[in-house]
Amino acid sequence: MTERLQKLLARAGLGSRRKLEADIVAGQMVINGKPAVLGDKAAVGDRIRYADRRYRVVMSDRRDFRLIAYHKPVGRVTTRSDEQRRPTVFDHLPRLRESRWVAIGRLDINTSGLLLFTDNGDLAHGLMHPSSEVEREYACRIRGPVSDEDLRKLHEGIELDDGPARFQRCWFDGGTDNNQWYRVVLTEGRNREVRRMWMELGYQVSRLIRVRYGPVELPGYVRAGKFVDVEDGLVTHLQSLAGLSVRGQAQMRLVPDTVSRGRRGGPASSATKGRKGRSGARPSTRKPPKKPR
Numbered sequence: 440m441t442e443r444l445q446k447l448l449a450r451a452g453l454g455s456r457r458k459l460e461a462d463i464v465a466g467q468m469v470i471n472g473k474p475a476v477l478g479d480k481a482a483v484g485d486r487i488r489y490a491d492r493r494y495r496v497v498m499s500d501r502r503d504f505r506l507i508a509y510h511k512p513v514g515r516v517t518t519r520s521d522e523q524r525r526p527t528v529f530d531h532l533p534r535l536r537e538s539r540w541v542a543i544g545r546l547d548i549n550t551s552g553l554l555l556f557t558d559n560g561d562l563a564h565g566l567m568h569p570s571s572e573v574e575r576e577y578a579c580r581i582r583g584p585v586s587d588e589d590l591r592k593l594h595e596g597i598e599l600d601d602g603p604a605r606f607q608r609c610w611f612d613g614g615t616d617n618n619q620w621y622r623v624v625l626t627e628g629r630n631r632e633v634r635r636m637w638m639e640l641g642y643q644v645s646r647l648i649r650v651r652y653g654p655v656e657l658p659g660y661v662r663a664g665k666f667v668d669v670e671d672g673l674v675t676h677l678q679s680l681a682g683l684s685v686r687g688q689a690q691m692r693l694v695p696d697t698v699s700r701g702r703r704g705g706p707a708s709s710a711t712k713g714r715k716g717r718s719g720a721r722p723s724t725r726k727p728p729k730k731p732r
Contacts, residue, residue: 440498441480442691444468447496448489451693452504452538452558462489486696492537493696503692504559506674507532508655511554512663517545531664532556537695543567543652544575544628552577552649553657555669565681566653572626573680576651577633578612579621582643585611589640593623597639601629604636618645653680 445459453459460477462468468475469488481487485496511517515526525548532540538558543566546554557563566573596605605625612620623633634644650657654676661667669677684690 440691441482444470444475444479444481444487446561447481447691447693448487449560449564450504450562451494452535452541452560453489454539455560456564481691483691487693494537494693495696496691497694499690499692504538504557504562505535506555506557506559506562506669506677507666508658508661508669509554509556509666510657510661510663511546511551513549513551516548517542517554528554532666537693545630546649547631547634550647550649551663552647553652553655554649555652555655556666561683562678562681565683566677567628568681569627571680571682573653574607574624574626574651575628575649576622576624578646578648578650579623579633579637579644580614580646581619581621581637582617582645584616584619585621585642589642592640593636597636599632599635599639604629604632606636622650653677 444463445456448454448459449456454462459468463475463477463479466474467489470479470481471485475487481496483496483498487494487496509528509532511528515528515531517528519527519529521527528542529540535558540556540558541560541563543555543557543563546552555566565571590609593606593609596603598604604627606623607626608622608624610622612622614620625632633647637644648657654673655669658667678684
């Protein structure tokens with residue numbers, strides 16, 4: 440069983456496939472001691488060096504990634520760094536040792552609510568791909584009453600600058616004449632799509648909250664700026680929506696390559712080879728038994 444390098448490393452959350460492919464072409468990845476080239480595949484037992492870290496390819500049937508539900512507050516951008524030095528959502532996530540967080544979709548700076556993060560690149564890519572048609576549900580506060588005719592248009596579809604758009608479902612959810620709440624559901628995530636659809640018909644969205652992504656709902660007990668791990672049953676559901684193998688099916692994954700660094704019990708590393716009297720294992724400090732008289 441083999442797998443392309445960029446796909447294996449993307450699943451480990453080490454970058455997008457496009458970035459990893461570019462790094463391979465630039466000579467920044469090594470497999471089994473040789474510079475990797477585009478098209479190389481990895482197998483169980485192979486050793487990979489990338490971004491000053493060493494990994495070993497193993498076969499495992501357990502879930503080796505995390506998925507968290509983050510309650511994004513207004514005022515934080517969904518990007519790793521911002522030219523205007525605005526706070527980003529990544530500044531407030533737990534630190535990972537051997538991978539990085541990938542946002543499953545985006546929310547603009549003025550939108551709050553549920554934002555999923557994972558260190559499984561394949562899961563993020565599969566859920567965001569248009570073919571997956573994962574439902575996103577939003578709570579929208581609209582200024583002024585909305586006519587039945589406009590609700591019908593939003594459901595049947597309207598034309599935006601980047602193509603047609605429609606809500607799968609749209610219903611009134613309470614409020615007063617000047618501030619009415621609506622719930623809307625759509626199955627794609629184009630930039631500011633919900634806001635632009637309302638604006639196309641002349642309505643102003645004064646507040647927008649994502650309350651659900653697929654089967655995952657925003658927990659009421661998670662305060663803005665905080666997160667919680669998604670339970671296993673929902674993770675399995677999302678894996679199925681993304682077209683990925685579920686827990687219990689073996690697949691290749693990366694683990695830190697501690698053996699090649701000369702840890703105890705393994706062969707000597709390059710740093711210890713050639714040193715007189717040194718090996719990968721520590722010498723015994725036990726005293727020899729005394730000879731009988």
